[in-house]
């Protein structure tokens with residue numbers, strides 16, 4: 001049996017933790033994943049791993065995993081070649097859009113699709129050709145305002161400011177729950193340890209949220225806001241900054 005170590009990144013969520021996978025090749029040339037661990041040498045995640053990544057081998061080895069396209073014929077599913085599937089999908093999509101308009105086709109992309117090189121680099125070509133306005137994703141649910149403000153302020157939707165969580169002494173979190181999301185857009189594996197490190201060096205974590213979230217529960221201060229009152233809160237903050245001369249030019 002031959003054991004090999006592979007260093008990879010977990011693609012399941014925003015945190016992109018570094019993983020060390022061990023595979024074992026049997027004498028019959030079969031390959032099995034025999035261990036999945038957090039990679040302590042990954043400078044970002046520093047060995048952190050969560051149960052989802054440990055279970056990656058269950059996805060890999062799931063007997064129900066699809067390895068080729070399936071076509072439903074009556075109540076049965078039949079495997080078909082990729083070429084046939086491409087032709088079928090192209091014909092059906094074109095027919096639906098010809099009959100009902102471009103927007104009759106909707107797309108939903110799950111979160112891992114932005115952690116996959118193939119989808120990230122090529123899906124836009126396909127989606128652009130579809131010319132539908134009905135595109136939904138984790139982005140359209142929770143982060144398009146980030147992209148819009150970055151576009152308006154810095155000229156590109158992906159010029160995203162990242163909080164320096166490892167060096168800040170005051171972390172103000174507005175409506176975020178990084179303990180659940182691992183920091184949407186800010187990418188913070190093992191965020192609980194990083195937030196506790198702020199507190200350990202004498203800093204403060206303040207959460208503004210109408211809900212007592214997991215992050216709020218560990219914050220130094222949790223400020224409830226009435227749902228829908230976010231804009232008033234932000235205007236109040238801006239007003240105080242200018243009224244008390246707390247702004248600076250650069």
Ligand code: SF4
Pocket residue numbers: 010011012013014015016017048049050051052053182189190
């Ligand atoms: S937090 Fe878990 S799911 Fe997310 S990247 Fe890390 S190991 Fe993967």
